[in-house]
Amino acid sequence: MLEIVDLVKKFSGFTLGPLNLKISNNEILVMIGATGNGKTTVLNLVAGLIKPDSGSIYLDGVDITNHPIESRKIGYSFQRPNLFPFLTVYQNIIFGIKKKDRINKKNQIEKLVKSLDISHLVNRNIHGLSGGEIQKISLARTLVVDPKILLMDEPLSSLDNFTKRKLRIEIRQVIKNLMISCIYVTHFEEDVYSLADSVAILKNGRIKECEKLGTLLSYNNLSLNSYSCEVENEYSNYLEGIVVESVNGITKIKIHSFFIELIGDYRIGTLVGLLLKPEDIILSLDMVKTSARNVIKTNILNIGKDDYPTIGVVNVYLLVNGIRLISRITDESLKYLDLKKGDYVYAIFKSTSPRIIRQVKI
Amino acid sequence: MGIKNHQFNIVMMILSGIVITFILFPLFSIITFMDSSKLISEMFSPPLVNAFILSLVTSTISTILLIIFGMPLAYCLARYSFRGKFFINMLVIFPLVLPPLASGALLLGIFSPNAVIGKNFHSLEFTESIVGIIIAQTYVGSPFMILASQASFEAVDVSYENASRILGKSRLDTFVKVTLPLAKSGLLISVLLTWVRTIGELGATMMMAYNPHTISIQIFEDNAIGGLKQALPDILLVIILSVIALFIISIIRNKKEDVIRIRWS
Numbered sequence: 001m002l003e004i005v006d007l008v009k010k011f012s013g014f015t016l017g018p019l020n021l022k023i024s025n026n027e028i029l030v031m032i033g034a035t036g037n038g039k040t041t042v043l044n045l046v047a048g049l050i051k052p053d054s055g056s057i058y059l060d061g062v063d064i065t066n067h068p069i070e071s072r073k074i075g076y077s078f079q080r081p082n083l084f085p086f087l088t089v090y091q092n093i094i095f096g097i098k099k100k101d102r103i104n105k106k107n108q109i110e111k112l113v114k115s116l117d118i119s120h121l122v123n124r125n126i127h128g129l130s131g132g133e134i135q136k137i138s139l140a141r142t143l144v145v146d147p148k149i150l151l152m153d154e155p156l157s158s159l160d161n162f163t164k165r166k167l168r169i170e171i172r173q174v175i176k177n178l179m180i181s182c183i184y185v186t187h188f189e190e191d192v193y194s195l196a197d198s199v200a201i202l203k204n205g206r207i208k209e210c211e212k213l214g215t216l217l218s219y220n221n222l223s224l225n226s227y228s229c230e231v232e233n234e235y236s237n238y239l240e241g242i243v244v245e246s247v248n249g250i251t252k253i254k255i256h257s258f259f260i261e262l263i264g265d266y267r268i269g270t271l272v273g274l275l276l277k278p279e280d281i282i283l284s285l286d287m288v289k290t291s292a293r294n295v296i297k298t299n300i301l302n303i304g305k306d307d308y309p310t311i312g313v314v315n316v317y318l319l320v321n322g323i324r325l326i327s328r329i330t331d332e333s334l335k336y337l338d339l340k341k342g343d344y345v346y347a348i349f350k351s352t353s354p355r356i357i358r359q360v361k362i
Numbered sequence: 363m364g365i366k367n368h369q370f371n372i373v374m375m376i377l378s379g380i381v382i383t384f385i386l387f388p389l390f391s392i393i394t395f396m397d398s399s400k401l402i403s404e405m406f407s408p409p410l411v412n413a414f415i416l417s418l419v420t421s422t423i424s425t426i427l428l429i430i431f432g433m434p435l436a437y438c439l440a441r442y443s444f445r446g447k448f449f450i451n452m453l454v455i456f457p458l459v460l461p462p463l464a465s466g467a468l469l470l471g472i473f474s475p476n477a478v479i480g481k482n483f484h485s486l487e488f489t490e491s492i493v494g495i496i497i498a499q500t501y502v503g504s505p506f507m508i509l510a511s512q513a514s515f516e517a518v519d520v521s522y523e524n525a526s527r528i529l530g531k532s533r534l535d536t537f538v539k540v541t542l543p544l545a546k547s548g549l550l551i552s553v554l555l556t557w558v559r560t561i562g563e564l565g566a567t568m569m570m571a572y573n574p575h576t577i578s579i580q581i582f583e584d585n586a587i588g589g590l591k592q593a594l595p596d597i598l599l600v601i602i603l604s605v606i607a608l609f610i611i612s613i614i615r616n617k618k619e620d621v622i623r624i625r626w627s
Binding site: 047068070071072074075076080082084085086095096141142145289344 | 436452519521522524526527528529530531532539543544
């Protein structure tokens with residue numbers, strides 16, 4: 001367990017802290033905050049790359065505040081992974097393992113390399129590898145030394161969306177399999193939904209809120225909309241459910257008491273978290289026959305005319321069996337349908353729109 | 363705008379051409395004065411060979427001394443912040459801006475038989491000896507080693523060192539396993555530059571030890587006695603050595619892909 005107590009670091013014009021934070025064993029804490037609010041500084045303080053002005057850092061009950069970097073047993077995955085260019089992939093991975101331990105750790109290394117799907121790269125030198133491959137190798141290099149806690153500083157920020165999505169799932173699985181704690185710094189909403197057990201919001205150098213993901217979402221209408229300054233909002237609709245059917249590439253998911261369908265094959269009983277863009281939800285007054293496989297009757301909770309920065313676009317807040325959804329439509333459509341608070345409308349979206357970003361097999 | 367760019371390019375090319383000609387021109391005098399029938403035998407005459415070997419040996423020792431003492435200072439200047447760093451940064455440039463004869467005179471001020479160190483170490487001959495040559499070469503060559511090595515260490519992204527320390531390596535391990543391999547090319551160039559510079563050292567060496575003759579003093583003496591014609595074999599030897607060194611430096615510089623930045627997609 002990591003515990004940060006009254007930690008303060010002063011810079012000219014900016015003070016981080018006093019900071020108090022607890023991360024339990026096997027917990028992934030995602031830290032969000034706008035640029036310049038001190039997210040990376042928190043990680044650098046924990047890693048020992050910079051010294052605090054006051055306060056303490058405890059790792060498994062031991063005060064490591066003044067311990068040298070190399071003896072802290074902390075893993076740090078940087079935004080730019082900085083693999084050593086004069087070593088091969090394998091040499092990079094085993095860099096932190098003492099020579100006498102390398103034989104004993106062979107199985108563990110092989111397992112980790114396999115789980116990250118980089119077995120085919122181990123004999124290569126690092127030139128010409130893709131960004132995603134480099135991040136996976138960096139993660140393997142960090143994890144093989146058995147860190148007690150893993151620090152990740154926006155490791156996916158420079159990758160393309162496809163690689164990001166793939167890696168998020170892999171990162172969470174690997175961390176959970178190794179049962180270590182992790183502080184993951186980001187300003188992407190999807191990272192929060194995909195990875196977080198708990199979320200800490202850093203503002204002006206202080207922790208504004210620190211809650212379990214579920215608690216935070218329940219306080220905030222199941223979205224991170226209230227934190228648009230701290231995190232890039234794109235999706236707004238995060239839903240959790242259970243796979244009840246998966247046939248011919250179409251999966252049916254039960255969310256509370258309604259069902260949605262999406263593409264892909266998933267094992268029945270898997271708990272999933274999924275994202276749905278508000279722009280993908282079409283509103284209709286009538287039950288119409290369309291190619292879209294998801295047509296859900298909802299009740300309009302509210303119409304937020306000033307909730308979206310683009311002129312001529314409004315957020316329509318919908319309620320379906322206790323679950324809130326946001327649809328984003330134009331002013332013209334709102335007028336055309338004459339939508340008002342309390343009206344019943346059908347929310348329509350294709351099975352290609354929802355995207356599973358998190359899954360737990362039972 | 364296009365014409366202006368074109369004119370700018372022409373001006374730059376003319377100015378560059380003048381400098382290149384200025385550097386190349388003295389080399390043509392070799393052809394004018396060269397007597398090829400005697401050249402080879404003169405190049406292998408015992409006094410010249412002795413002076414050349416002496417220069418190679420002393421400059422190698424000076425360079426090794428600067429690797430041992432100068433490189434750690436370069437690393438400290440590149441990596442640590444401490445009180446007095448500004449002053450030390452200026453101090454290491456001092457032998458470069460000081461006229462070599464003045465450096466030699468100052469060295470004599472402490473190493474001559476009647477000076478502070480010379481007086482207290484009677485058994486060691488600091489002047490008119492190989493030791494004197496090494497002292498002079500080391501002093502004058504020090505800025506080349508320290509400044510070039512400092513630049514090489516500074517070019518190593520500190521995040522590589524941070525990554526190594528976080529992976530459990532000590533400062534020493536990180537220096538040996540990460541910093542040195544990444545700075546290798548730059549450090550090799552600084553070693554070669556220092557070595558070539560110490561071979562060519564004249565002013566300070568002349569003050570500390572006119573005898574035994576290094577190759578530079580041999581050139582000075584031959585030129586004083588018989589002009590360029592007599593000094594030409596000595597000069598040719600130095601030119602051949604310099605060309606080899608420059609060739610090696612160029613190869614290293616071209617291969618300097620150690621500090622490759624990973625391309626992000």
